[in-house]
Amino acid sequence: MVDRTLERRDDEGRTALAVLGSGGAALARHLSRRRRWDPLGHDRPCRTQRRCRRRPGGHGPVGGPHPAAGAADGRRGSATPLVPSSHHRQENRVTTTHFGARLAEAMGRHGPLCVGLDPHPRLLADWGLPDDADGLRVFSGRVLDAAAGRCAAVKPQSAFFERHGAEGVRVLEEVLAGCRERGLLSVLDVKRGDIGSTMLAYAEAYLADGAPLAADSVTLSPYLGYGALRPAVDLARATGRGVWVLGLTSNPEGAQVQQVGSPSVAARVVDQVAADNAGLAPFGDVGLVVGATLPATPSVLGLDLSAAGAPVLAPGVGAQGASGADVARVFAGLTDRVLVPVGRGILAAGPRPDDLVRAVTTWSGQLRRDLAPG
Template sequence: MTSCTSPMSSPHATSFHAADFLVHRIEVTGAATCVGLDPVIEKLPRELVPRDSNNAAECAQSIETFSCAVIDAVAADTAAVKIQAACFERYGPLGYAALWRVLAAARASGLAVVLDFKRGDIGISAEHYAASARSSGAHWTTISAYLGADGILPFLAQGHGAFALVRTSNPSGDALQAQVLQDGSTVAERVASLVDELGRASIGARGFSNLGAVVGATKRAEIAALRERMPATIFLVPGYGAQGGTADDVRACFTGNSQGALITASRSVIYPSGGASAAGASWQQQIRDAARVFADEIRAIAQG
């Protein structure tokens, strides 16, 4: 098996603007889609499954090879990829090295790159996490919004983008995010207002801020209110496809001019034939076809 060969990317130049670049990528592909790279050993095509699932070197090599093949397959039809750091970090230093090479390969393919690592801290720790995100070559990272400005602003330096968790699709999130405050708003709505406030200073030429929001597709009843509070915010929308999100669920995430949302799908694209059952030379083509179907679906939703 071969690994990614793309060189490491340098930190962002000060003239870079993550939201402007993402809008450009969406226009180039014609679809506001993001393919989630969540490589799991047990779901890989047969020829990539390591002989020893407890061998970190074999596992890191396998998920790197798979991830780079996915990038090659989807780059022409998707605006972005979202790379789940946890899938790599579990394999220690070799996993970290593989993650960095996959990030570089995604960037070299021209994709907008989201590093999904959901960091949340303050002070010097937040600054270190933010510096690590920028040095990774990713254009965007996912972060927690629940530490306030101290945990958000460091990630917006040098034109970098951050998607802050606002309303997540996991059911247990309701216990916190759906709670109603004294003014009648929910916790998620209050966080949305904070994201809008903090993001105003980084609105780019295309009208969107470098501070985006993670808003789950399965929370359709709340999306309109969140969009009203965050008119210049790009929504990163997980939950479409295998997680149950439908066309009607994601339609409200877009602004009136069919912009402002990036819809993500992972399992339905990268494991189109049930993972390990998709053996042979055709599995990469199956992923390519699934990415095109995904793009066609989201394009129709945005234009409808």
């Protein structure tokens, strides 16, 4: 359990972070090599000089219309910039309020919907966008605009950005900054899991204040041992962020690992999550990924989710076949803490902004009704 975080920022914007654990041991990580990141790219060269007019202090596609802008039907038109220059840019830090409380507040205000941001090549083509970083930027901007104020969170799938190399990762940085600007919690789906200093490096990449890819929360894989995730769990706690640990996932292959043993691997993971969430209300900042497509309820499969104190990320709704009614059945008695990602079921409504807004609003209302208590 982390007691407190001491942070010092010098005149060059570098940060030193010391996390003091309840056992008295100190975890100190100096992030001086990380320069302060400007999501508008003011200190970066314009990589599309031949296709866009250089703007004072900025990069064309981020600070203004996409080079292919202009079509009235919305297929290749402009989108609101991921990080609007007219906004007061929020620093890449979060408040001292723990993630579980912030998530509960967002779900209470906007409902259980989490919009999945999966810029699959087929979707880009359906939207009339190129399968490159410029296409990602327009696609993502429209989705964030449609989601803003209408759902609790957005879940970018990192792999669909990483496949475009450095430029795709840069767009992902802009997406995370755009979520902050629009008041959307981010669930960065990376499913990282490693040991020792490598796990710490992953934690610093996604959970440290000032990191270019810092999100409100990330998904983690516990299959090198739950204890190996400790650097990420502790750093998330120290910076007011959260993690989502794979429990019982929506893919059928998961049972080959997760449901083995007595108690099962998944049940032992849940028990360790419960220990990390002890004392946190309304629920903790270590969440569990439990699929909505399970053949039986978690309790029948040996998982005591009610005792875990964890929010639940429940994939499988929409294109994978589950419905809001299935979520209500699988998580009966726990629906107030279930965050439901819906990706293709919403994204297929694009590219027109009005159609995307309509899809987000429809899914949000349906899930609110399906998961309402009683």
